[in-house]
Amino acid sequence: MYFQQWKDYFIFNQQHFAHINFNDTDLFCVQEQKRFAASLQQFQKGEHSEGKHLLHYARQYGDPSYIEAIKLFIKEEQTHAMVLGKFLDKHAIPRIKHHWVDGVFRGLRQLSGIQNTVTILLVAEVISKVYYKALMKATTSQMLKDICIQILKDEEKHLHFQCTTIMQLQKHHTLVYKFFWQQYLLTILGGTIAVVWMYHKPVLKEGGLSLQKFVRANYAIAHELLQMIQGQKEIPSALEPVIHEKLIA
Secondary structure: OOHHHHHHHHHHHHOOOOOOOOOOOOOOHHHHHHHHHHHHHHHHHHHOOOOHHHHHHHHHHHHHHHHHHHHHHHHHHEEEEEEEEHHHHOOOOOOOOOOHHHHHHHHHHHHOHHHHHHHHHHHHHHHHHHHHHHHHHHOHHHHHHEEEEEEHHHHHHHHHHHHHHHHHHHHOOOOOHHHHHHHHHHHHHEEEEEEEHHHHHHHHHHHHEEEHHHEEEHHHHHHHHHHHHHOOOOOOOOOOOOOOOHHHO
């Protein structure tokens, strides 16, 4: 029941970037390209994953609807990479093949089991939500703004999808187990915040975030998600529309 709705959502959302025409003229000024190119390259690389380990663990979980939802989720993340790649190509910014931060995240996701993999995904999506909002505010490129807005809508749903998964995985775990899992999540998030600030400071600062604001924004999202996982706050339905104003405010 839980994952059939998410499968239906991902099927419904497959044309989410159809409104973006890469043949349109776009203003992405040279100054912005110099300041933001490395950051965009890294996030474009980070969005792309074959998802082999995630799909492997999903199959071990054994719910057919979850397996299909995961396949569609992976495809949606790959679409983010494809769209960002097209934007880079349009402005003659080369794509990168490797970055050590991406390698670390892939390694963490592969450590053990479905819950660890989803936890690392949850951290990445918290960071992405804050980053793309800052990028949307920082850039003068309308095309890049439109891409960011759509990714933000998708990431909002991805966070709720991962919360649903974690909640189901932890149904029979003790309070002590859940406490230590939460500390693990917050620790990984703290380390990721430090690394992302180090490499993406130009975008974040241009988007109106100091280090303090960046830290606060990430932990605010994380604590809201923890409330959902703990059952203190309802997880929005897979088919519930994302409030556009909330994402860009």
